[in-house]
Amino acid sequence: MKPASEKVRQWIDNGRDPRGAHWQAGLEALLEVFAPYLEPGRLVPAVSLDPSDRPVFDEALAVIDVSPNVAAVFLPPEAAGKIRPPESAPELERIEKSRPAYKVLLQRPGAQPRLACLDISPQAHNPGVDLFQDGALLGTYDFEDRKECMASLDQILFAHMWEKGKWEAxxxxxxxxxxxxxxxxxxxxxxxxxxxxxxxxxxxxxxxxxxxxxxxxxxxxxxxxxxxxxxxxxxxxxxxxxxxxxxxxxxxxxxxxxxxxxxxxxxxxxxxxxxxxxxxxxxxxxxxxxxxxxxxxxxxxxxxxxxx
Structure with a gap:
């Protein structure tokens, strides 16, 4: 795997927006930290959950349906609060710094791994999904209402993060x-x-x-x-x-x-x-x-x- 800095330089040289390139690289680096504890196809908490975090995790479990080859990690405030998009990309900021953040990261493998960053924080002013591939922001899904966001995740993830190839038994x-x-x-x-x-x-x-x-x-x-x-x-x-x-x-x-x-x-x-x-x-x-x-x-x- 290429070092993050090398990948970012290559993405930018290929014309990618530096803001999206740096943000994807940072999210991928975070996934690598938790990789030893993840099992493809299952949503796993990044750290031990406080009782106050459990209801949000259970909500995520109910609606986030993960393809067997996709890695998925749930980030409670203890972990999610430490990662923020570049200040130069305020459009990717979905929750105020002072608020408890809850995120889910999913990565679909392949020659060009695709990454999804979900902000499902109850106090998010703009809950939604950001999709990245090859250093580019492929698209975003923004919701004014968190309930609508949660109800839409299954369809979004099936469209963008599901394994569409032939499955074995x-x-x-x-x-x-x-x-x-x-x-x-x-x-x-x-x-x-x-x-x-x-x-x-x-x-x-x-x-x-x-x-x-x-x-x-x-x-x-x-x-x-x-x-x-x-x-x-x-x-x-x-x-x-x-x-x-x-x-x-x-x-x-x-x-x-x-x-x-x-x-x-x-x-x-x-x-x-x-x-x-x-x-x-x-x-x-x-x-x-x-x-x-x-x-x-x-x-x-x-x-x-x-x-x-």
Whole structure:
């Protein structure tokens, strides 16, 4: 990757406005700082959130639908307040310096990475979106009303920051898993989602059916959370691993797996993600069998995760 100063010089030599070139370079440099903590396809806070920041982050989670290859970071005031556009570009200033700023940065990779800077601050006088590519300000979206801004983000990001190339089955699984975790984190079913890219909504994407995809998703969530060595699943399993009796451990694995599956099904039902009443008699029978099978699979995965 070229040093920021070299890129800026090249952009300016190519006729780019120095103000936009410097601002894009600064935003890209900030993304590089947080890069080790980001996971493409997920909106991640730049720093630990204060309780007062959580409502704004949850709002962002609900409406910012991220393509699997796009990096996205949420900047609360602690981080967003430290970055400001060049003073020579007042049109890019969306909030007064004395106000708490909330920004989201997204970067789409490629030969010419595209960057979006979203100002979603509740106290912004001009909330909106700035789009940059190759040192140029591609365009801006300005809103007088923040509610209108938040409602428009999904459409804007899909138009400018979405991966339009061919997706593999792994991309659909990654996208659907990320979307469902946003549902889990917010407890809301009306989270922005592209149903043509979600295998829960379109099972044919992974050559599956409406019943099996439910449990594919539940197991995918478990697999991801099992890898979090400091997460609640690992902590609960550490207590089970310490039990001296094998039969007692297996019983606890099954009980814990059953709880995970049933709680996930309850969330799917309560959030109205799937209408179980639409299932045919055959699908209902398959659903019961798949529930038992998923519990068994997760219990086996728990046992396999035990230290040797």
């Amino acid at each position: 792994s991309d659909f699984r990654h996208y659907t898993l990320n979307w469902f975790e946003r549902v889990m984190d917010t407890g809301k079913g009306d989270i922005a989602v592209k149903t043509d890219f979600s295998y829960l909504h379109t099972p044919s994407l992974i050559k599956s059916n409406p019943v099996d995809v439910i449990f594919t998703l539940i197991v995918d969530v478990f697999d991801r959370r099992l890898q979090d060595t400091h997460g609640p699943i690992r902590q609960a399993l550490d207590g089970i691993f310490a039990l001296p009796d094998q039969q007692a451990r297996q019983t606890r694995y099954y009980e814990m797996a059953e709880k995970i599956v049933l709680q996930s099904l309850s969330l799917i039902k309560d959030a109205q993600l799937v209408d179980f009443t639409d299932f045919s008699e055959k699908q209902t029978d398959n659903f019961k069998k798949a529930t038992s099978a998923a519990i068994g699979r997760i219990a086996q995965k728990m046992e396999a995760a035990a230290p040797a």
